[in-house]
Amino acid sequence: MGWLDQVEDQVDALRRARALQEVSRSAEACVLLDHVIRTTDDPYARADALVQRISALINLGRTAEFTRAIEDASAAVRDLAEPYLHGHLNALAALAAHHQGALDRCVMHLVRAARALGADDTPDRDTAWGWHDLAMAYSYLSFHGHALGAIERAREVGLSAGIPEETFAAPGIRLRNAVALDHNGDGDGCLRVLRDVAGDLARFLRGGRAANLRPSSLAAYGYAAARRAALGDRVESAGDADPTRLLGHGGDSARARDLRQLGQVCLAVAAGRPIEAVTRLDAIRVSDETLGAAEAPRLRSIALGRAGDHAGAHRADRHAFRLAARRSDRLRDVYIDGIAARIDHEEMRREAARYEGEALTDPLTGLPNRRRLERYLGAVVSRGERVVIGVCDLDGFKAVNTRHGHHSGDLVLQRVAGVINRVMRRGDFVARYGGDEFVVVLPDTGMSEAVEVARRIEAAVRTEDWGSLVPGTPVGVTIGFAEVDGSTTVSVREALGTAFELADREMLRLKARPPVNASGREGAPA
DSSP states (O other): OOGGGGOOSSHHHHHHHHHHHHTTOHHHHHHHHHHHHHHOOOHHHHHHHHHHHHHHHHHHTOGGGHHHHHHHHHHHHTTOOOHHHHHHHHHHHHHHHHHTTOHHHHHHHHHHHHHHHHTOOOOSHHHHHHHHHHHHHHHHTTOHHHHHHHHHHHHHHHHHTTOOGGGGOOHHHHHHHHHHHHHTTOHHHHHHHHHHHHHHHHHHHHTTOGGGSOHHHHHHHHHHHHHHHHTTOOOOOSGGGOHHHHHTOOTTOHHHHHHHHHHHHHHHHHTTOHHHHHHHHHHOOOOHHHHOTTHHHHHHHHHHHHTTOHHHHHHHHHHHHHHHHHHHHHHHHHHHHHHHHHHHHHHHHHHHHHTTTSOOBOTTTOSBOHHHHHHHHHHHHHTTOEEEEEEEEEESHHHHHHHHOHHHHHHHHHHHHHHHHHHOOTTOEEEEEETTEEEEEEETOOHHHHHHHHHHHHHHHHHSOHHHHSTTOOOEEEEEEEEEETTSOOOHHHHHHHHHHHHHHHHHHHHTSOOBOTTSOBSOOO
């Protein structure tokens, strides 16, 4: 039994809305869904309409409405025990979060969507579309391997439900994979993927199955062909494979509109009109989320190179590469920080079971607090183990509170906690001691290894993007270490006291050093 078989009210309207979205007529679907939401008393019909409405808003690019739509749908779905509905809602919420630039929230929804859809073993059309939308979310976030796996699952479930294979061709997934390769300097890899995409379209055309392709897929095939032409490949310019004709598909989809505009830039380059291509780039406005923020500067580089402006082409190419690298760094940080937070959560859960009713966690950063640190060190000392204690004192934190306020100061402390956790080794212990001081405990470690840990922490804090969080107030860290040998008679209080004393000395020594100039040498700038 499929999902819609459980819906008792306005099923035909809900199916009609699905059909409209499949042919890129989302504005009409939105009107129909709004009517269902206003008039139905069936909780299943209302939930389905609200989830579908998110999809329509994403297709239309109505970003300002995303948050409210997701809140309404989440409230309607919360009490319904239906894996498909929860999976599809989270897949769409991931897409919306991506378009809003909230990568951490996007990743959270992706994980929830995959779990919910994986628990739904019903081979019906709706589940197949849920996997399709999850694949799209993975693809927009540049998780290309996950995207290919999810779209393959959509095809499998779809075939079981009688949906033709070509309905889930999803060329946009491989298109985004191809341009990402080009943004990172692999033009040959990009062309290989684009040629494979063209081969699929040719196969569907030969088999007479192109009529089953979605309008948005046709637009993606068109852009893939135009992009190949811009890179110098010969591309068929007549018949059903003509890129101009393909780019005309996509209906009211915001993504298809972006592909049309960028596609015209590519075709101008391919036709030997690079100045026209640059002029078009100056005049259009496309979402960074369609093909990545690096796509427009990369096309500018190609066009300027064809026009003979090699210096301009080089600058544009470097800009594209920086944008692509920045995106990769943000994704890495989201995952690494998320994993660190999960590990911390598991540790806190275990500690909470051991010391029920006692506060052992700093509520701001989620790190162990001073009480838990002292217990940990007490256990280490009692076992006679050797550790190195490092005290991390933030530099520039007072200026943050003075210029930006204590709320921004709290955000800096949370960010620093994540940064320190990110670079620590397995088995190391990190705690917030109080104020802007953090303590790291390195088990079975000598001072030479501790110096390397300090270097990693200092570099990670120094290179963090503080300008976007607290402009004009850079944040650094000074670290002092003390070695504690549990075989000697030393108390936890004495160990911490020694570490803090050394941290203060190190901080004063470093602050007394001459500044480092642009050449990397000590001394005042010339």
